[in-house]
Amino acid sequence: MATVSTVDLEPLAVRAAAPTDLPALPDGVGLTWRALTPDDLPAWFALCEVVEDHDNANERAAESELADHFKGAWRDPARDSVAGFDADGTIRAYSWSEFRQVTEGTLAPTLFGAVHPDYRRRGIGRALLAWSEARGRQQLAAATVNLPARIRLYLDESHADARRMAETVGFTPIRWYVDMRRDLGVELPAGDVPEGLRIEPYSKERDEDIRIAHNESFARDHWGSSSIDAEAWALDVVGGEKFQPDWSFAAVEEATGRVVGYLLSGAYDQDWGPQGFTEGWTDVLSVRREWRGRGLAGALLTAAMRAYAAGGMQYAGLDVDTDNPTGALGVYTRLGYERRLGSLLLTKEI
Known part of the structure; x- marks a missing residue:
């Protein structure tokens, strides 16, 4: 992989164009928004199971794998995650921007999230994508090295609606996997x-x-x-x-x-x-x-x-x-x- 020169790069804090405040999440959709915590694991896992079954996801999450997102000094779930809870405390949607700083190569927050099928077509997914992208920009702006950077979103090839939404707000398909x-x-x-x-x-x-x-x-x-x-x-x-x-x-x-x-x-x-x-x-x-x-x-x-x-x-x-x-x-x-x-x-x- 060719090394990218950083000589002509603008400072990452400039390139990232990070907002001071994260965008507001939807009001009036029956959800209360807050960061995920380890205590939310069972409810978070339950949402993932429903979404993955509905969308026929290529890969399924295990609860132990979700728990790993709360481990590691580079992770900050209190700032990097958000979830929408209904009146019964059930998680209906979430988003996360995960970022680990490196000293060479490319700096790249990865966005992931989901919306319960019953809560789709209400603007929640688009709002969560905007929230996590903004958080990713904040993460990049705070990096202590000036490297090439990108914000990443991985999708199953079959998930046409999610791809369409991402492309509408400026994400571009760049690599394909088999x-x-x-x-x-x-x-x-x-x-x-x-x-x-x-x-x-x-x-x-x-x-x-x-x-x-x-x-x-x-x-x-x-x-x-x-x-x-x-x-x-x-x-x-x-x-x-x-x-x-x-x-x-x-x-x-x-x-x-x-x-x-x-x-x-x-x-x-x-x-x-x-x-x-x-x-x-x-x-x-x-x-x-x-x-x-x-x-x-x-x-x-x-x-x-x-x-x-x-x-x-x-x-x-x-x-x-x-x-x-x-x-x-x-x-x-x-x-x-x-x-x-x-x-x-x-x-x-x-």
């Missing part, structure tokens, strides 16, 4: 490991080496990615309830002991019922530049497939940026992965 799956009942590839390397199961002893490899390969070479510090890695990558260390692997250079590739997996069992099959999910896969083109990615994926199958999974799954410069889409297709669903990223470039 969810793929591979039938584990079909003969698996040989998965030959390149000479000079060995593939090891994930271990805590290798964890920091894997994080460093991530920052020096995936974060630098994959569009829109940034480095991740030890706290965020421990919380969001290998510390979640869904992370599966037994399905995760590191490729180690035998001569040096250096990690040159890795694959991290999760078991998102909340998705299995709605999608109709069990699946081992590849969360992150990367190979250092000097080892690309030698079959290492395929060897790591094959090791993961074997682990998924041994765990009783029917399919291996992953998603990929269709413009991935490493040729990942072709690698996956050759290994037998097939397209299942699509999603996209819309942004406002700052």
Whole structure:
């Protein structure tokens, strides 16, 4: 991924055009607005379940994953989230702008939220999007480094109404992603490991080496990615309830002991019922530049497939940026992965 020069960038505090006050949220819709707290988790999760079922979402949230949004020194739910409660205390809508400052790459708050189906067509979704975008601009304006920046919004490809609303207020589709799956009942590839390397199961002893490899390969070479510090890695990558260390692997250079590739997996069992099959999910896969083109990615994926199958999974799954410069889409297709669903990223470039 090419490095963007910051020499000619206006100060981010200027580019962000952050408002002093966040926009007002709708009155007269039967909702009271306040920030989310950990005590709201059951009600928040209940809303997510209703919305995801109604919208046939590509991925479903687990309550433990929602709880993770209240962890981490960089998160500030009291300022970054808002939810609408009805007279019975039921959450009917929410929005969140989540932001972690980095020191290189791109600064990028991510917006997410939902409105209960019974409360749609009242201007609530548009108001929440405006609120979270404004909060994202405030987050960027307060950043202590001057880097390229964007405000991000990820949507399922099938969610045409949400996309239309976002585009109406100036968000632009910029990247497309494909969810793929591979039938584990079909003969698996040989998965030959390149000479000079060995593939090891994930271990805590290798964890920091894997994080460093991530920052020096995936974060630098994959569009829109940034480095991740030890706290965020421990919380969001290998510390979640869904992370599966037994399905995760590191490729180690035998001569040096250096990690040159890795694959991290999760078991998102909340998705299995709605999608109709069990699946081992590849969360992150990367190979250092000097080892690309030698079959290492395929060897790591094959090791993961074997682990998924041994765990009783029917399919291996992953998603990929269709413009991935490493040729990942072709690698996956050759290994037998097939397209299942699509999603996209819309942004406002700052």
